[in-house]
Amino acid sequence: MNLFSLLDQLSAVDASPDAAPRRQLLRQLGRAGARAAVAALPMALALPAHATPTDTSLDGIRILLQLEDLLVAFYTQALAAPALTASIPTAQRPDFERLLIQQQNHAGFWRSVLSAAGITPPPVRPASGYDFSGRRSNLANPELFPGVMTNYDAFLQLAQQLEDASASIYLGQISAFTNDKQLLEATLRLQIVKARHASHVRTLRRTTAAVASAVKSWPSKVDPAPSPAIVVPSPAGGTAAPVSIYSFEAKETQVVSGTNEVPFLGVLTGPTAVQYSALSEAFDEPLPTRQATALLEIFG
Amino acid sequence: MTDLTSPFSQVPAGLPRRAFLRVAGASAATAGLVLAGCGKTDTPPVVNSNILYLGSTSTSAADVDAGLLNYFFLLKQLEAAFYQRVVDALPTDLPPAERAFFSDLRDHELVHRETLRYALGNRAYDAAAAQPLPFDFSSLTLTTRAGVLAAAQQLEDLGVAAYAGALRLVRTPDLVALVAKMSSVEARHAAxxxxxxxxxxxxxxxxxxxxxxxxxxxxAKTPAQVIAEAKAFFLPIVVSTDLLPTA
Known part of the structure; x- marks a missing residue:
């Protein structure tokens, strides 16, 4: 696995006598974010001075770019898979082409941020370097996701999980950009597009798959669980069994700060009563970095 | 205040100094409202008849965040009221399979609205008001599937663009994270x-x-752009974003 390591690159730069010190490189990244964003943001007037970027923002970019590359490979493989494309309804092929193009542009955005900071982005790997069967490119391994590139239902089910996970992985990295308003804005706006994608794939599963699945357009506790499901390490750590990405979505409480929990059951009563499932449906939840990284490594 | 035409007419006199609902204008015909974190002055910077000012001249993080959250809160109130109206009288040509969507959408918007109201606490612009701001949906056609879908899409796309344009301006990271989780579901609704x-x-x-x-x-749309597109729903109140931050 050709894992892009930003920190490796940074230490390599440090080792060179002529290179800017690492700290300087990090500052450049902040400015690069500003440059990239200013060009297109009507609201970015009178930009405040940047707080000093941290390792955190670089780590965030690394994960999000890795995610975008994975999604690009997924749709690239799918649109070139003869058996699968034969089973995709003609009217829906443009949807997947749109998903591919938009995620290519997302990957391109993150590469441009790195380039503008003087950091060589990781090369685009061929789509064939990813294995969406879950065998990790080794036929001796068990096939975790059978038929993904031949069967439309299997493909859609994995697509749903990947798109839902994408929206959640973006949510999980927002805090990496707290001190850089331009990159924060870009991240929030990219996240929104991920959520639109995820909604659409769920709508397709509900309405057109041969095996109709009664999933809603947002993760819900009443959705039938995907099978096979993508599993990631349990937040409990240790030897706890891996968990579905949807275990994070099941959260039914929200805090406005610290332990100050919104008293849903107290305020949503009488004429404002809601279905209980709405408490978790109304919020998409972040996928923590550890789980996000584990998910990305399943496929390549 | 003896103004019987204003939904805020029951606001008690002698609001505490830190109150974020400012009711101004002594005449019976006016109710200028400023949602300000008036840390420095008791006098709202601008007072006009029937103008609801979102935001504050204060640049403290708490006041900036209160202004922005009130902006999101107002939009959530609008959406929740819209879906309540829809589910109270579903269009007769709406297929059964689609009726459940509107029930969910109404529920989600209520959850979002109450989350924002709780986060604002007594800084909610209408915290001291006797009744919520009424919204004017007379510009919409809510008796047909086509009319309801068109209106719902307009509101959801607008809500998404509002988050895209202003959420980064919220100073408190925990609040950015919380609102982003709602923004994500808003985008799913729109899609x-x-x-x-x-x-x-x-x-x-x-x-x-x-x-x-x-x-x-x-x-992404700025608060001014968003409010301009939604202004018909607030009439006769005019919502001003002049005091919200732009950067």
């Missing part, structure tokens, strides 16, 4: 409604930037 109207339009070029460095990120 569903778009797909119901035109299959495959979930992330069309009218809601996703299609040129430049930010190609394929969500369209």
């Amino acid at each position: 569903l409604l778009r797909d119901l109207r035109t299959p495959g339009s979930f992330a069309g070029d009218d809601v996703v930037v299609n040129a430049g460095v930010l190609q394929s990120v969500s369209l």
Whole structure:
């Protein structure tokens, strides 16, 4: 696995006598974010001075770019898979082409941020370097996701999980950009597009798959669980069994700060009563970095 | 205050100094409202008849965040009221399979609205008001499936663009994270409604930037742009975003 390591690159730069010190490189990244964003943001007037970027923002970019590359490979493989494309309804092929193009542009955005900071982005790997069967490119391994590139239902089910996970992985990295308003804005706006994608794939599963699945357009506790499901390490750590990405979505409480929990059951009563499932449906939840990284490594 | 025409007419006199609902104008015909974190002065910076000012002249993080959260809160109140209206009288041509969507949408918006209201606490612009701000939906056609879907899509796409354009300005990281989780579901709503109207339009070029460095990120609108598009719903109140931060 050709894992892009930003920190490796940074230490390599440090080792060179002529290179800017690492700290300087990090500052450049902040400015690069500003440059990239200013060009297109009507609201970015009178930009405040940047707080000093941290390792955190670089780590965030690394994960999000890795995610975008994975999604690009997924749709690239799918649109070139003869058996699968034969089973995709003609009217829906443009949807997947749109998903591919938009995620290519997302990957391109993150590469441009790195380039503008003087950091060589990781090369685009061929789509064939990813294995969406879950065998990790080794036929001796068990096939975790059978038929993904031949069967439309299997493909859609994995697509749903990947798109839902994408929206959640973006949510999980927002805090990496707290001190850089331009990159924060870009991240929030990219996240929104991920959520639109995820909604659409769920709508397709509900309405057109041969095996109709009664999933809603947002993760819900009443959705039938995907099978096979993508599993990631349990937040409990240790030897706890891996968990579905949807275990994070099941959260039914929200805090406005610290332990100050919104008293849903107290305020949503009488004429404002809601279905209980709405408490978790109304919020998409972040996928923590550890789980996000584990998910990305399943496929390549 | 003896103004019987204002929904805020029951606001008691002698509001505490830190109150964020400012009711001004002694005449019976006016109710100028300023949602300000008036840390420095008891006098609202501008007072006009029937103007609801979102935001504050204060630049403290707490006051900036209160202004922005009130902006999101007002939009959530609008959406929740809209869906309540829809589910109270569903269009007769709405297929059964689609009725459940509107029940969910109404529920989600209520959850969002109450989350924001709780986060604001006594800084909610209407915290001291006897009744919530009424919204005027007379510009919409809510008796047909087509009319309801068109209106819902307009509101959801607008809500998404509002988050895209202003959430980064919130200073408290925990609040950014919380609102982003709602923004994500708002985007799912918008995509569903778009797909119901035109299959495959979930992330069309009218809601996703299609040129430049930010190609394929969500369209964003400033608070002023958002309020301008929604102004008919607030009449006769005029909502001003002049005191919200822009950067």
